[in-house]
Amino acid sequence: MPWCEVSVMDQRLEFVRLALQDGANRRELCRRFGISPDVGYKWLARHVGGDAELADRSRRPHASPRRSAAAIEGQVLAIRDAHPAWGARKIVHCLSRDGLVPPAASTVHAILQRHGRIIVPPNGPGQPFTRFEKDTPNALWQMDFKGHIPLADGTPCHPLTMIDDHSRYALRLAACSNQQRMTVQEQLTQTFRRYGLPDALFVDNGPPWGDSSQSRWTGLRVWLLKLGVEVIYARPLHPQSRGKNERFHRTLKAEVLAVRRFNGFTELQRAFDTWRSVYNLERPHEALGMAVPASRYRPSLRSMPERLADIVYAPGDIVRSVSTQRGASISFKGQPWRVPRAFRGEHLAIRPSGIDGQYGVFFGSRQVATIDLTRRKSVSHVSEQVSAMSPG
Secondary structure: OOOOOOOOOHHHHHHHHOOOOOOOOOOHHHHHOOOOOHHHHHHHHHHHHOOOOOOOOOOOOOOOOOHHHHHHHHHHHHHHHHOOOOOOHHHHHHHHHHOOOOOOOOHHHHHHHHHHOOOOOOOOOOOOOOOOOOOOOOOOOEEEEOOEEEEEOOOEEEEEEEEOOOOEEEEEEEOOOOOOOHHHHHHHHHHHHOOOOEEEEOOOOOOOOOOOOOOOOOOOHHHHHOOOOOEEEEOOOOHHHHHHHHHHHHHHHHHHOOOOOOOOHHHHHHEEEHHHHHHOOOOOEHOOOOOOOOOOOOEEEEEOOOOOOOOOOOOOOEEEEOOOOOOEEEEEEEEEEOOHHHOOEEEEEEEEOOOEEEEEEEEEHHHHHHHOOOOOOOOOOOOOOOOOOOOO
């Protein structure tokens, strides 16, 4: 499979950066990027040999640290004009990274202000907050839709974003036409094939990862659990718990969406691909000590399987197939019991609970409900993630 037509140089750069990480499995990366090992090692050799055409880097000329103040000021303005949402500290870091002796961040801020590049926000600074961060890449990915944005012709677009919690690496930025399950599942499949499987996904409570019944048993979640990916839900009405994703969305808006209107999905996706490369590989991140996300990210060692594994139950379990006709139900003690539609076609286990007349209903190791034979018309909740059941 050849390189994708969109953002070819960005893909080469991303491949090289990931392949040069300590302990990287280069042949597995070649497989995930859809290229042969010969092609992958060729790009690595050219990169190590200083091939400037491989990387999509800045073409600003490198110069002596003793450049005049006027020239430094020009460099400051050039970086700001290329990235209008970047502040003084990011620009200072970029100047230093390019081999220059930068002025202080306060001086850079003054230069930007003097030349009309600073827009003072209407409100004061926000309240401080406490960050949390996973210790390793792929322990948790945050995933969300950034609402919807209108294209030039008024067609709504729904940007889907996925970032790694530890490194802030942007794994996926997709211009989607809807927020439906199959669209999200296809985007996840492509991302899993490229970067491997995370331990867990952190999502909000809306569709397609949640549903209106608040049972949180959806077809997408069942699919993820069969892949060995946990689903963690944010507290309702607490967007601050998904702070990294919210912050990523603000950056995306400032650096891409607020710049211009886009004529269609293809044009917007190309802009997303180009910006994602800059975000991952070039843009200094203040929460990472001005490092770039790619410096902290490693692809997961768990590859996307070719087929889903079947749920395996213990020999003593009472296993029932969930019907696919007229809703979803399982048969127990001579009568049907309704279950969430997400389990249609799956197998569930029924296990005694230790209380007379009560049984637990399980999907793998996860209890989804209890059946209470003493109260034929009701089934009690086990937890906030357990679905209610009733006789069919």
